[in-house]
Amino acid sequence: MTDPATAALWPGERTEAARRLLLAAVDSFARRGYHATTTRDIATAAGMSPAALYIHYPSKAALLAEISRTGHRATLDLVERAEASSTDPVAQMRALAESFTTWHARGHTVGRIVNHELHALPEEDFAAVAELRIRIEETVLRIIAHGVAEGAFQVPDQRTAARAVTSLGIDVSRWYTERSSESPEELGRRYGQLVLRMLGAPAAAIEG
Amino acid sequence: MTDPATAALWPGERTEAARRLLLAAVDSFARRGYHATTTRDIATAAGMSPAALYIHYPSKAALLAEISRTGHRATLDLVERAEASSTDPVAQMRALAESFTTWHARGHTVGRIVNHELHALPEEDFAAVAELRIRIEETVLRIIAHGVAEGAFQVPDQRTAARAVTSLGIDVSRWYTERSSESPEELGRRYGQLVLRMLGAPAAAIEG
Structure with missing residues (x-):
């Protein structure tokens, strides 16, 4: 689902986990809209637990x-x-x-x-x-x-x-x-x- | 919140209740996005019960x-x-x-x-x-x-x-x-x- 331009936005400068969360957030927001997306949806899409998400992003x-x-x-x-x-x-x-x-x-x-x-x-x-x-x-x-x-x-x-x-x-x-x-x-x-x-x-x- | 062009979309041809529901739906979708809006939100904004909404619109x-x-x-x-x-x-x-x-x-x-x-x-x-x-x-x-x-x-x-x-x-x-x-x-x-x-x-x- 990730288009190449999206992936190119976050090159090597971030940790692999942060990058995965950003890409998962883009996919989730695009699919369901921002308001209907939960942090759990994003964590799941990134293959992480919600607790692991909060290490990288507070919300x-x-x-x-x-x-x-x-x-x-x-x-x-x-x-x-x-x-x-x-x-x-x-x-x-x-x-x-x-x-x-x-x-x-x-x-x-x-x-x-x-x-x-x-x-x-x-x-x-x-x-x-x-x-x-x-x-x-x-x-x-x-x-x-x-x-x-x-x-x-x-x-x-x-x-x-x-x-x-x-x-x-x-x-x-x-x-x-x-x-x-x-x-x-x-x-x-x-x-x-x-x-x-x-x-x-x-x-x-x-x-x- | 309702702009005049929105109100003009549904003139006299509909019942007053249907019109109120359409306007409430526009306001709710605009504020929260479609996916995060519930039928209860729309009914409440129109001053109705969810059951009254279903008389006019199935979903x-x-x-x-x-x-x-x-x-x-x-x-x-x-x-x-x-x-x-x-x-x-x-x-x-x-x-x-x-x-x-x-x-x-x-x-x-x-x-x-x-x-x-x-x-x-x-x-x-x-x-x-x-x-x-x-x-x-x-x-x-x-x-x-x-x-x-x-x-x-x-x-x-x-x-x-x-x-x-x-x-x-x-x-x-x-x-x-x-x-x-x-x-x-x-x-x-x-x-x-x-x-x-x-x-x-x-x-x-x-x-x-």
Whole structure:
């Protein structure tokens, strides 16, 4: 059940037991929803006792917080890398839309949890994740403003456009499945073009 | 807690008790998620006994199915009305994107349930809703194909573009709240322009 992008979120830096619990939590939350999942469900799915779970995580909410923080951190990294990859706003935005879309297709299971269970986060964790979300949105907005200033984009309302760019990528995790006809990379490529068009980039730049 | 769009989904045609149960189910599913909600929660929120609930609905799943069917039926109606409103594909698509976006902003609570709890529907109800979803997508696709044939749109991959148009509108129900800075109608207007741009409509037609 674990998609490769989910597994890639927690590489060697954690103990094997913590990693197994995070993966079991993702699977359980995806299957039953956060509220209907018990710590016992997660422990069982990870092949542990509830007592063993509590050695690593004090609560179900702590697991959700870790999943949500790591997922948001990973997407913020993508977005910042896209901005750093070029000084040309068209190239920056193409890289951003492609990698953001591909991530949400490949990691659709964790993407759904990270984006749809925000309201279940404890207050402090919610604040930390909200901060990461703001940084993602501000990066998108900065690239748009840069493109408008250079005459590469035509955007009547930059904040709404930035919201639409992130929304389009995030929603991929709601509808994408392994049965979808395009690979995550192909979908990313097509969405990159749609986003550049939405921002009013000239056709010649989009094809490039 | 009930937003006006949710209340508008079930006008006078139902008994007052059925209507109260549907509204209570929407509020409960939105607050706790479908799986963690019990029929007792819904009955209590509607000011009834669980036994009184069963007179109207045999199960929690039957309530979800009715909410999902009505929500999808309402959005299919919007989309078909937009197509019927004009013979010009630019005008059709503008009307579609505007009304679809506005509906998902105004009815964000029911929109989230209808789009995020699909997997919880009993098989038969899922099939009925999937049929409505296909008809929505096919209407969007027909308008795009019509626009491409007339030279009003430039779209390299029509199916991906149709998916992006519906996805952008649906995802509004995930992030929109009454605290959002734009009204549902203003957001609809801006999204109408973004969608037309994404489909490669000429700037002069978009401003019109």
